[in-house]
Amino acid sequence: VTDCSFALIDGNSFYCSCERLFEPKLATRPVIVLSNNDGCAIARTAEAKALGIRMGDPFFKIRDLCRRERVAVYSSNYTLYGDMSRRMNWIYEGWARAVETYSIDESFLDLSHIRPAERVEMARDLRATVKRWTGVPTCVGIGPTKTLAKAANAMAKNDSELGGICDLTDPGERQARLDRFHVSEVWGVGPRSWPKMEALGVRTAGDLVRMDPRQIRMKFTVVGERTLHELRGVPCVDLESVAPQRKGIAVTRSFGRPVTTLEGLLEAVATYAFRAGEKLRRHGLAAAHLSVFAHSNLHNGDPHFSAGATEDLIEATSDGLALIAAASRGARRLWPPRGAKLAKAGVILDDLVRADHAPAALIGGRDREKAARMMAAVDAVNARFGRGAIISAAAGMKKPWTTKFEMRSPRYTTRVDELPMARASW
């Protein structure tokens, strides 16, 4: 085994940090960012956490607290976060032998080419550069496996004395720290597993390291066994510098207002299907199956309804209009909702194939050339004038059901008409 080394670098309270970039006066104020539909808190700064705001807290339950404590509240601005993420990854490429973009705010770096004694110094430079070039504060975890790098990253976050960097390369220090690291914080050990682990006497990551791999495999399958070996420093999970081909694409949204009519549902699924088509085309893929689902509010005691329908496409396609047609068929099949009000719907594409490998239907297919030319034109116009410049009429014009984003910041870095304004006086 060669001397592997990975780093996990991530943005601190990433969405909140992105919002702070263009509102410097928020630097010391608590900030939170809400999920789609302004539903729950999904990102909180340290100041917001200190006020007791938890991950996933419904906004309507903490609204008063936020007003009282002058918490800055934002809707999600994925365009901004995605662009900042792209900039950060571009920086990482210059430091690492290979980079795996793991999520919008986390990347694994392959540091095997850097001598062990120099890795922390390098991490310091990287953090400083990311801060200087993007403004986003980060933490770095270093270890001989991805699972250890991930744990190290969490340790760097939790222990302010570490200065944002934790290195678990040294076996002695590693063991000491793993013994103080609760097993529920380990990457791959979820809320279903850790109570079962505690029942086996496993409380910390260090306890897990000392277990018999065969016993862990029996109770937690190979997934659990891999985690154990990774914590021992034996790499079982490779760095994926090339993103594997997508297996499915979903566009699902809660409604800003409940939907009670078939027309409303048809507009919504047409909107989602069209958007799903855009994602397909950006990846050069086509879908052979399309599913539609809709359900009522699952939290508030309203009459319950939940249904889905899957449509076969005659041939795998990325044509937005063909997807809308299939989504409409699906929506009509699951209608009516038996008196329930619909709170959410979605479109899911499965069985994705590369568009240039998609077999053509012998009978009943469309004119694929023509459809492809039209979609290319639509994509070009929307790229230039903004998404939604051209839509399908089936998506509707008024859209009373549209998901709420009532506190969204401008798309500062990607839209000319939303550029930040600087004023100077002298």
Add this chain to the structure above:
DNA sequence: TCTGGGGTCCTAGGACCC
């Protein structure tokens, strides 16, 4: 009393991640 031995594919459900 006793009923083969090897496969593949698909699906649903569970668990996990951010």
Add this chain to the structure above:
DNA sequence: TCTGGGGTCCTAGGACCC
């Protein structure tokens, strides 16, 4: 009034093949 939106992988069991 009000509670997110994406993904992945593994396993067991059923259906089927020769």
